[in-house]
Each structure stands twice: as C-alpha cells, then as structure tokens.
Amino acid sequence: MQYFKRYCCLGLLLLIAVCAHAQQGPAPVSLKEILSRVDKNAPTLLTDSVAIAIKKAQATETRNNWLPNLKLNYQADVGTNNNTAGPYFGFGIVPSNTSGVRAQSNTSTALVNLGIAAFDWEAYNFGAYAAQNKVAGAEVTVEENQFQRSRYQLQGYVIGAYLQLIRLQDYLTIQSRNIERDQQIRRSIQSLAKSGLRPGVDTSIAEAELSKARLTYIELNNQYKQVQLQLGNISGIDYRNIIPDTLSAAKLVTQATMPALITPDTANHPAINYYRSVLQSSLQKEELVKKQYNPKILLEAAAWGRGSSISNDHFNNLSSGWGFDRNNYLVGVGISYNLFDLRRKQLKLSTQKVATDYASRKLDEQKSLLALSINQADAELSTARLRLQEIPNQLQAANRGYRQKLSLYRSGLTDIIELNAALNILYRAETDYAQAKYAYISALFQKAVTGNQVGSVLNLLN
Structure with missing residues (x-):
C-alpha cells in the first residue's frame, strides 16, 4: 500500500511537471x-x-558557340529546265536551274533529286x-x-x-x-x-x-x-x-x-x-x-549527289530521275572581313x-x-x-x-x-x-x- 501511494505521488508530480511544461511558451x-x-x-x-x-x-x-554546323539536306523536285543567258542576284527566292541555254524554249517536265551534307565552321576569329x-x-x-x-x-x-x-x-x-x-x-x-x-x-x-x-x-x-x-x-x-x-x-x-x-x-x-x-x-x-x-577564318566542306531525268539534253521518263547520277565534294578555307x-x-x-x-x-x-x-x-x-x-x-x-x-x-x-x-x-x-x-x-x-x-x-x- 505504501508503494502504491509512493507511485501515485510520483505519477502526480510527473503529471504536474508535464502540465507545467506544456503551459510554458515556446x-x-x-x-x-x-x-x-x-x-x-x-x-x-x-x-x-x-x-x-x-x-x-x-x-x-x-x-x-565554337561548335561547327553540319547540315543534311535532301530534296526531290519536279519542274521545267528552261534557261536563258544573263546574270542576276538571287535575293534568296530565285530557284536554281542548271543547264545550257537552248535556242528554243522547252517546257518539258523533269524530275531531279539532290542530297547535300554541308559543313561550315568559324575556326578562328582572333x-x-x-x-x-x-x-x-x-x-x-x-x-x-x-x-x-x-x-x-x-x-x-x-x-x-x-x-x-x-x-x-x-x-x-x-x-x-x-x-x-x-x-x-x-x-x-x-x-x-x-x-x-x-x-x-x-x-x-x-x-x-x-x-x-x-x-x-x-x-x-x-x-x-x-x-x-x-x-x-x-x-x-x-x-x-x-x-x-x-x-x-x-x-x-x-x-x-x-x-x-x-x-x-x-x-x-x-x-x-x-x-x-x-x-x-x-x-x-x-x-x-x-x-x-x-x-573570321572559315573552314567549309560539302558533299552532294544529284540525279535527273534529263540526259544529253533529252527529257526521259520521270522515274529515271530517282537516284544519284553524279557525286561531288568540295573543301575550302576562307577568310571574311567587313571593312565597314x-x-x-x-x-x-x-x-x-x-x-x-x-x-x-x-x-x-x-x-x-x-x-x-x-x-x-x-x-x-x-x-x-x-x-x-x-x-x-x-x-x-x-x-x-x-x-x-x-x-x-x-x-x-x-x-x-x-x-x-x-x-x-x-x-x-x-x-x-x-x-x-x-x-x-x-x-x-x-x-x-x-x-x-x-x-x-x-x-x-x-
């Protein structure tokens, strides 16, 4: 009984201490x-x-920024091949049309395709x-x-x-x-x-x-x-x-x-x-x-292939224009400077x-x-x-x-x-x-x- 009372007293004191701590502010x-x-x-x-x-x-x-450019391009085109002599500025919107100049106009349709791998790099700019x-x-x-x-x-x-x-x-x-x-x-x-x-x-x-x-x-x-x-x-x-x-x-x-x-x-x-x-x-x-x-010193290179339904100035069947008939490459070094x-x-x-x-x-x-x-x-x-x-x-x-x-x-x-x-x-x-x-x-x-x-x-x- 005495132990029980003692434990009760201890428990009560503990409870009072906990309550007092809880009432304290932060x-x-x-x-x-x-x-x-x-x-x-x-x-x-x-x-x-x-x-x-x-x-x-x-x-x-x-x-x-020093990284070079390597661009892959491919295109297939159907159109005419009818050139005339004389220079011009392309302005970025005049399509290219390569062939000799004929004595007469020819509006026959041709199929061409072109694939290009172009590399350019501003290798050094001082x-x-x-x-x-x-x-x-x-x-x-x-x-x-x-x-x-x-x-x-x-x-x-x-x-x-x-x-x-x-x-x-x-x-x-x-x-x-x-x-x-x-x-x-x-x-x-x-x-x-x-x-x-x-x-x-x-x-x-x-x-x-x-x-x-x-x-x-x-x-x-x-x-x-x-x-x-x-x-x-x-x-x-x-x-x-x-x-x-x-x-x-x-x-x-x-x-x-x-x-x-x-x-x-x-x-x-x-x-x-x-x-x-x-x-x-x-x-x-x-x-x-x-x-x-x-x-700017520039390093440039390109490889391309072309195919055409035209051979020896003769317009063949359009299906013959698929595939590459001619392949080329070009490598060069250039320098560019604008005086202004x-x-x-x-x-x-x-x-x-x-x-x-x-x-x-x-x-x-x-x-x-x-x-x-x-x-x-x-x-x-x-x-x-x-x-x-x-x-x-x-x-x-x-x-x-x-x-x-x-x-x-x-x-x-x-x-x-x-x-x-x-x-x-x-x-x-x-x-x-x-x-x-x-x-x-x-x-x-x-x-x-x-x-x-x-x-x-x-x-x-x-």
Missing part, C-alpha cells in the same frame, strides 16, 4: 537561428538563386570566342554578387526586425508593470474612498488611467505580432514561435568594450563586390567589342566605354556612401553608449519620486493628479531606458552590418 529563438533560416527559406533569395542558375546556363551556351566566354563568366559573377548583396540587405532587415521585437517585448513588460501599478492605485483609492478619506472622482480618474494603460498594451501587442508575421514570412518559422532572446540583448549591453572589436571590412563588402563585378563585366564587354569585328565594321566597332566601343565610366562612378559612389555610413554608425554608437550610461540615473530618480508620491497620497498629503504625474514620469523613464538599450544595440549592429562584421557580433552572443 523557447526563445536566437538571432543567429533566424538568420540561418532566412538564408534557406527567404523567397527573395530563392528567386535570386534561380537567376544565378540562368546565368550559368547562358555561360555554358556561350562556351559552345580571340572573339575567348572574349565571349569571359563576358559570360563576368555576368555569372555579377549575378552571384547580386545574390550576396540581396542576402546582405536582407540580413540587415532581419536584424532590425529582431531588435524591434526585443524593444517591443521590453515595452510590453513595462506596460504590464504600469497596468499593475494602476491596479494597485485603484485598489488603494477604492479603499480610501469607501472610508471617506478620498473623493469618488479619484476612483474615476484611476479607472481612466487603467483603461488607457490597457489600450496601450493592446496596441503594442499588435505591433509585436506584425513584426513576428514579417519575420515568419521570410524565415519559414511559425510566427507564434518567434520569441526574441532578450538575454542576448542584455549581454550586449554589458559588453562596454565590444565596439572596439568591430573593424570594418570594406574590401569584401557585398555592395562593393557587386559594383566592382559590374565594372569588371563592362571592361570585359569592351574587350568583346574590340574582338567581335575581327576577321571598323566604323561599327568604333561606335559600339565608344558606347561601351560610357557604360564602363558609369559603372566606375557607381563603384566610387558606393565606396563614398559606405565610408559615410561607417562614420555615422560610429557617431551613433558613441552617442548611444553615453545615453545608456546616463539613463539609469533618470530611472532611479523617477522610481524614488513615484514611491514618495504614492506614500504621500495614501497619507492624504497630495492629490491624484500629482500621483499620476509621478507615475507618468516613472513610465517615461522606463520606456526611455528600454529605448536607450534598443538604440545602443541597434547602433552596434548597424556598425557591424555597415562594416561587414555581423559574424563577429553574433559570435559574442554564444
């Missing part, structure tokens, strides 16, 4: 985990990765093939760097949204405390009003303040959910499970020497790499323009040089903007650190002032207006402290993002 999600999930699931990055695959496929296609391949490779690099730039921009957005969650969660906690204080004041006023020590209007004022605090909490909670939804959409995590790790924020706040550890890495910055690759691609296109108008391509190359190269100059200026502009952003981040971080060091004094003073006013009010030495004023000062001090923490962490990550050193900050959270 575990906090770290910023590093959010960023990892975004890398895998963000729709923008998935689209950009497909764009890279397209560019790689196009580069493979370009690498095979570097045009290599230039095409370099341009295609440069386009792949541009697309890859565009992907990294999009990833970098999305990383900054995710960090900003995650820090917003931390800030809003702090605000919700502060607002909960504010509601508790309003409820405490209301209970005190109700007791004092019942005993006749306070007028009934104080109760109405306390109820209004409590309702205002609850409405503020509802609005903050809505903002919190909106940010959760945005992060859930790009990370693939159920938004209800995206709970920020506030301990990591507190850890960053205590790291006073951490800003000195962030050394900007502008040489490998994704934005700089992208514009650098755009400039390199434009330079490669210049080389292609210079070489695509070069002479000199002018075309000059004009196109001039246009491409303008595009290269534009790409170079965009790269310089991005370097200048990046340097400005780094300096601004340094200034903001310095200001945020000073603000964070000063704000506890405001909070302590406001807390003391509220406790004193509450004690005076309960003693009948002050009124509800002054008590609410003290409460509002305390509330503002708490929110200012939360904002100061957010501003410091935000400035810290802004410097890390701008300086391409997010990883070094994330490692400090472990």
Whole structure:
C-alpha cells in the first residue's frame, strides 16, 4: 500500500511537471537561428538563386558557340529546265536551274533529286570566342554578387526586425508593470474612498488611467505580432514561435568594450563586390567589342549527289530521275572581313566605354556612401553608449519620486493628479531606458552590418 501511494505521488508530480511544461511558451529563438533560416527559406533569395542558375546556363551556351554546323539536306523536285543567258542576284527566292541555254524554249517536265551534307565552321576569329566566354563568366559573377548583396540587405532587415521585437517585448513588460501599478492605485483609492478619506472622482480618474494603460498594451501587442508575421514570412518559422532572446540583448549591453572589436571590412563588402563585378563585366564587354569585328577564318566542306531525268539534253521518263547520277565534294578555307565594321566597332566601343565610366562612378559612389555610413554608425554608437550610461540615473530618480508620491497620497498629503504625474514620469523613464538599450544595440549592429562584421557580433552572443 505504501508503494502504491509512493507511485501515485510520483505519477502526480510527473503529471504536474508535464502540465507545467506544456503551459510554458515556446523557447526563445536566437538571432543567429533566424538568420540561418532566412538564408534557406527567404523567397527573395530563392528567386535570386534561380537567376544565378540562368546565368550559368547562358555561360555554358556561350562556351559552345565554337561548335561547327553540319547540315543534311535532301530534296526531290519536279519542274521545267528552261534557261536563258544573263546574270542576276538571287535575293534568296530565285530557284536554281542548271543547264545550257537552248535556242528554243522547252517546257518539258523533269524530275531531279539532290542530297547535300554541308559543313561550315568559324575556326578562328582572333580571340572573339575567348572574349565571349569571359563576358559570360563576368555576368555569372555579377549575378552571384547580386545574390550576396540581396542576402546582405536582407540580413540587415532581419536584424532590425529582431531588435524591434526585443524593444517591443521590453515595452510590453513595462506596460504590464504600469497596468499593475494602476491596479494597485485603484485598489488603494477604492479603499480610501469607501472610508471617506478620498473623493469618488479619484476612483474615476484611476479607472481612466487603467483603461488607457490597457489600450496601450493592446496596441503594442499588435505591433509585436506584425513584426513576428514579417519575420515568419521570410524565415519559414511559425510566427507564434518567434520569441526574441532578450538575454542576448542584455549581454550586449554589458559588453562596454565590444565596439572596439568591430573593424570594418570594406574590401569584401557585398555592395562593393557587386559594383566592382559590374565594372569588371563592362571592361570585359569592351574587350568583346574590340574582338567581335575581327576577321573570321572559315573552314567549309560539302558533299552532294544529284540525279535527273534529263540526259544529253533529252527529257526521259520521270522515274529515271530517282537516284544519284553524279557525286561531288568540295573543301575550302576562307577568310571574311567587313571593312565597314571598323566604323561599327568604333561606335559600339565608344558606347561601351560610357557604360564602363558609369559603372566606375557607381563603384566610387558606393565606396563614398559606405565610408559615410561607417562614420555615422560610429557617431551613433558613441552617442548611444553615453545615453545608456546616463539613463539609469533618470530611472532611479523617477522610481524614488513615484514611491514618495504614492506614500504621500495614501497619507492624504497630495492629490491624484500629482500621483499620476509621478507615475507618468516613472513610465517615461522606463520606456526611455528600454529605448536607450534598443538604440545602443541597434547602433552596434548597424556598425557591424555597415562594416561587414555581423559574424563577429553574433559570435559574442554564444
């Protein structure tokens, strides 16, 4: 019986533990985990990765431009063989009709058939093939760097949204405390009003303040959910499970020497790499323009057979036209060059040089903007650190002032207006402290993002 009671007690304790665990909310999600999930699931990055695959496929296609042409043709024709002397341009639509010129017109019908295997190859074009391949490779690099730039921009957005969650969660906690204080004041006023020590209007004022605090909490909670939804959409995590790790924020706040550890890495910055690759691609296109108008050395060959119902200028039965009566082949090497391509190359190269100059200026502009952003981040971080060091004094003073006013009010030495004023000062001090923490962490990550050193900050959270 004692064992039975013991097992029952153990089972009951286990059940209580399971129930308590079930009532707990989801575990906090770290910023590093959010960023990892975004890398895998963000729709923008998935689209950009497909764009890279397209560019790689196009580069493979370009690498095979050197392949020759080998065409097999066969035709069987029924018609007349009635020529006259005189030259003409074919225009691509005048049919061929081979035979001698007769003294008289002859419209008799003949059957002919022709089979041709034709080979042509642009065997050498003085570097045009290599230039095409370099341009295609440069386009792949541009697309890859565009992907990294999009990833970098999305990383900054995710960090900003995650820090917003931390800030809003702090605000919700502060607002909960504010509601508790309003409820405490209301209970005190109700007791004092019942005993006749306070007028009934104080109760109405306390109820209004409590309702205002609850409405503020509802609005903050809505903002919190909106940010959760945005992060859930790009990370693939159920938004209800995206709970920020506030301990990591507190850890960053205590790291006073951490800003000195962030050394900007502008040489490998994704934005700089992208514009650098755009400039390199434009330079490669210049080389292609210079070489695509070069002479072309062509290798050509053909083998063909013909059959005809005409023999010795005599029109035989049409059935005799089947089969090949004559077979020939031809092999040759040629060179082709258009003199007017000199002018075309000059004009196109001039246009491409303008595009290269534009790409170079965009790269310089991005370097200048990046340097400005780094300096601004340094200034903001310095200001945020000073603000964070000063704000506890405001909070302590406001807390003391509220406790004193509450004690005076309960003693009948002050009124509800002054008590609410003290409460509002305390509330503002708490929110200012939360904002100061957010501003410091935000400035810290802004410097890390701008300086391409997010990883070094994330490692400090472990």
